[in-house]
Amino acid sequence: MGPANAASPGSPGSPGSLLDVRDLTVVFRQRGRADVRAVDGVSFSVSPGETVGLVGESGCGKSVTSLAIMGLLPKRGVHVTGGVAFDGTDLLALPPDKLRALRGRELAVVFQDPMTSLNPVVPIGTQVTEVLTRHRGLGNGEARREAADLLRRVGIPDPSRRLREYPHQLSGGMRQRALIAAALACRPRLLIADEPTTALDVTIQAQILELLRTLVAESGTALVLITHDLGVVAGMCDTVHVMYAGRIVERAPRYDLFASPRHPYTGGLLASVPRLDQPRGVRLEPIKGSPRDTIPWARGCAFAPRCPNRVEACTPDAPDLEGGRHALRCVNPLPSDSPEAKVVHP
Amino acid sequence: MSLAQVETVAPEEAGGSLGRDAWRRLRRNPVAIAGAVLVVLFVAAALLAPWLAPYPPDKPVGQVTPTSIPGPSAEHWFGLDDLGRDEFTRVLWGARWSLVIGVVSLLLGMAGGLLLGLLAGAFGGWVDGVVMRLVDMMLSVPGLLFAIGVAAMLGSGLDAVMIAIAVVNMPVFARLLRGQMLAQRRSDYVLAATAVGVRRRRIVLGHILPNSLTPVIVQGTLTLATAIVDAAGLAFLGLSSNDPSIPEWGRMLADTQRYLSSAPLLAVFPGLAIIVAALGFTLLGESLREALDPKYRR
Numbered sequence: 001m002g003p004a005n006a007a008s009p010g011s012p013g014s015p016g017s018l019l020d021v022r023d024l025t026v027v028f029r030q031r032g033r034a035d036v037r038a039v040d041g042v043s044f045s046v047s048p049g050e051t052v053g054l055v056g057e058s059g060c061g062k063s064v065t066s067l068a069i070m071g072l073l074p075k076r077g078v079h080v081t082g083g084v085a086f087d088g089t090d091l092l093a094l095p096p097d098k099l100r101a102l103r104g105r106e107l108a109v110v111f112q113d114p115m116t117s118l119n120p121v122v123p124i125g126t127q128v129t130e131v132l133t134r135h136r137g138l139g140n141g142e143a144r145r146e147a148a149d150l151l152r153r154v155g156i157p158d159p160s161r162r163l164r165e166y167p168h169q170l171s172g173g174m175r176q177r178a179l180i181a182a183a184l185a186c187r188p189r190l191l192i193a194d195e196p197t198t199a200l201d202v203t204i205q206a207q208i209l210e211l212l213r214t215l216v217a218e219s220g221t222a223l224v225l226i227t228h229d230l231g232v233v234a235g236m237c238d239t240v241h242v243m244y245a246g247r248i249v250e251r252a253p254r255y256d257l258f259a260s261p262r263h264p265y266t267g268g269l270l271a272s273v274p275r276l277d278q279p280r281g282v283r284l285e286p287i288k289g290s291p292r293d294t295i296p297w298a299r300g301c302a303f304a305p306r307c308p309n310r311v312e313a314c315t316p317d318a319p320d321l322e323g324g325r326h327a328l329r330c331v332n333p334l335p336s337d338s339p340e341a342k343v344v345h346p
Numbered sequence: 347m348s349l350a351q352v353e354t355v356a357p358e359e360a361g362g363s364l365g366r367d368a369w370r371r372l373r374r375n376p377v378a379i380a381g382a383v384l385v386v387l388f389v390a391a392a393l394l395a396p397w398l399a400p401y402p403p404d405k406p407v408g409q410v411t412p413t414s415i416p417g418p419s420a421e422h423w424f425g426l427d428d429l430g431r432d433e434f435t436r437v438l439w440g441a442r443w444s445l446v447i448g449v450v451s452l453l454l455g456m457a458g459g460l461l462l463g464l465l466a467g468a469f470g471g472w473v474d475g476v477v478m479r480l481v482d483m484m485l486s487v488p489g490l491l492f493a494i495g496v497a498a499m500l501g502s503g504l505d506a507v508m509i510a511i512a513v514v515n516m517p518v519f520a521r522l523l524r525g526q527m528l529a530q531r532r533s534d535y536v537l538a539a540t541a542v543g544v545r546r547r548r549i550v551l552g553h554i555l556p557n558s559l560t561p562v563i564v565q566g567t568l569t570l571a572t573a574i575v576d577a578a579g580l581a582f583l584g585l586s587s588n589d590p591s592i593p594e595w596g597r598m599l600a601d602t603q604r605y606l607s608s609a610p611l612l613a614v615f616p617g618l619a620i621i622v623a624a625l626g627f628t629l630l631g632e633s634l635r636e637a638l639d640p641k642y643r644r
Contacts, residue, residue, distance in 0.1 A: 070541055104543030111541070116534035121556045130552070131542045182542055 017045035018222050019069070019107075019190055023082035026061070026068050030077055038064040040246035040297055041082070048189065051216060051223040053237035053254075055230060055269070059291045061246040062226045063112075066192045068092075069224075070109055071099045086190065105135040108183035112195040114175035118167040124151075124178050125163030131185040150181040154211060173204035177211065184215055191216065192224045197232065209235060230273050234258055242266045245294045245302035252326040262326065262333040264309045301330070309334065368637040378633035384626025391438050392445035399435040404591035406430030415609040424615045427598070428605055433612060436593035437619050443594050444623055447508055447577040448570050454512035455573075456566055459519025466520065467527025467558070468550045478524065481517040489514050493576055497585040504587045507580050511573050522565055526558035533557075560638050567631030571624040578620050595620050 026039040039061040046052045054062045067073045069084050071091060084091040086107060091099060111117045118127060128150060129143040138146060144163065151159035154177040167175055176196065183191060193212060197205035213236055216223045225236055233240050233254070240257045242250040242265065250263040261267045268287035289306040296302070300315030307314065313331040321329040372378045391398065401407045401422075408416065410430040417425040424433035466477040484492070493510040500506035530536065531554060539549050580586055581596025590601075595616040602612035 072537060072541055100540075100543050100545065102543070103541055109541045111534065111538055113534060117538040119535040119539070119553050119557065122553065126552075127539075130539075130544055130548065134543055134545065134548075179538065185542075 019046040020085040025081045027079040046222045049220045053233040053240040054226045056243035060243045105186045107190040108188040109192040113199045128182045135186045154181045194226045249329045260336045371637040381629025388623045391441040395438040401432035401435045403439040439593040440595040448573040451508040451511035455515030459516040462520035463523030466524040484517040530554045564635040571627035
């Protein structure tokens with residue numbers, strides 16, 4: 001994994017890290033089809049209280065990474081290797097019942113779609129309290145009081161009435177708040193937010209992000225924020241990992257990444273974000289091709305077919321992730337003062 | 347919420363309002379009203395037979411000979427049967443037996459079927475395999491034939507009829523519930539509940555099962571109709587109770603066969619009663635299906 005500087009935030013193996021993902025590889029196997037390496041040797045770590053972003057287009061392996069960390073991938077047809085150390089415990093080797101006892105208490109996840117992540121026929125209250133009764137052994141009355149308190153903390157007005165209501169009676173934003181309340185009910189040390197705002201409209205997105213930011217800051221919870229939206233990353237993350245085709249292609253502290261993106265893919269992502277400081281009429285620059293236009297990492301850099309900076313050296317050997325604070329997987333990176341190098345404001 | 351989002355809120359996500367919404371659509375559907383009226387008639391006849399019936403069901407109240415069976419009159423609305431008993435009284439009391447047999451056999455069959463389906467749907471794997479092969483075997487025998495076999499095996503009697511009908515309906519419910527549960531198992535809210543550490547038993551019983559019951563309710567209503575018809579069929583074939591004083595519609599049909607030419611109405615009245623009861627539950631069940639089905643939602 002290259003000469004990653006042990007002291008840099010977010011790089012694997014930093015001392016005192018809470019979550020240490022090392023060489024995580026997830027292969028989907030289906031009879032009669034070629035294996036799919038959805039996640040290919042991903043390593044990163046998260047310190048207590050830190051917010052780490054995983055960024056990339058759809059299909060780059062972000063969500064699979066989060067599911068693998070939580071142990072939520074189906075057993076059949078999925079092959080997970082590598083290591084996921086949570087506070088020194090290898091989650092991948094943990095027996096299912098032990099892992100189940102950790103989920104919701106020590107590590108929790110908020111999913112993308114609040115419309116389908118709540119059970120339609122079960123009242124909100126039950127879905128929040130079941131976490132509390134499960135992990136904190138609270139009685140029903142106590143759990144309900146606590147749940148009402150949680151709903152108030154995530155900004156749901158009139159919580160005791162809301163507890164009795166069903167998901168369809170709440171708006172999308174309210175549902176996501178309720179899900180966040182359930183995820184944070186036991187004050188987990190790690191929260192994975194998998195595209196928490198993608199299914200919401202823009203004004204609500206900002207509110208939810210603000211809520212996450214406050215809650216995480218208040219409770220000292222470490223946050224892994226998975227998103228395709230660089231604006232979200234810019235506002236929240238300490239360290240950003242950019243993923244492409246199952247591998248991390250660039251890793252940097254937030255300001256470095258936005259000030260000088262070095263990987264052409266990161267550059268392309270930044271160029272495709274609209275900015276307020278640009279004159280009107282300037283067309284957004286999409287990245288050419290689609291994530292399907294990749295080559296396997298075994299035969300070179302997966303981004304090469306779409307890359308504007310492609311050179312001979314891009315194939316057949318894929319570059320390694322190299323560098324300390326600002327690590328990069330590219331043989332012909334953008335210059336440090338590239339035109340894309342401007343701070344994007346969320 | 348934007349308009350587009352309002353439309354994408356699928357009805358199966360809409361717990362309480364699904365019920366309210368279904369109720370509203372049910373009330374507006376004339377077919378449902380017709381079904382409900384028939385069902386209410388049937389159930390009222392069954393419950394109130396002792397008070398509504400003008401005569402005792404098991405004693406002759408008039409003079410009959412095999413060649414002169416009086417037809418409908420002011421005193422005897424449906425006439426007398428071959429033993430001089432009041433036919434209207436017997437049809438009313440018959441509703442009682444039909445309802446009892448129908449409901450008991452439905453509940454038995456539903457309980458057995460749901461238990462099997464729950465096992466298969468909750469555990470999957472080899473449990474699922476064993477249960478579903480059993481279900482396939484049971485379903486491969488035609489329903490009424492299967493019921494006749496079971497009833498004959500148990501010896502004739504009302505218990506035998508109820509158990510036979512229950513056994514025939516079991517695999518239907520088992521397969522239905524299992525399919526529903528399998529579909530629900532892959533849903534996002536199950537993943538979300540798993541992600542906060544909710545135990546498997548609670549996920550199955552508290553999350554998956556309640557979401558899988560809607561089609562079971564519909565199937566239950568429809569099955570009540572077939573159970574009533576099947577009970578009459580078994581009784582007609584002489585597989586029900588031997589006690590001639592029990593006014594059972596199927597048995598009444600069988601008993602009047604000999605008088606079809608002299609008193610054809612004696613076959614018409616119990617036959618109509620069977621049709622009315624079965625039709626009522628079928629219409630109600632079908633419109634319930636429509637009301638609860640997201641595709642019909644306007």
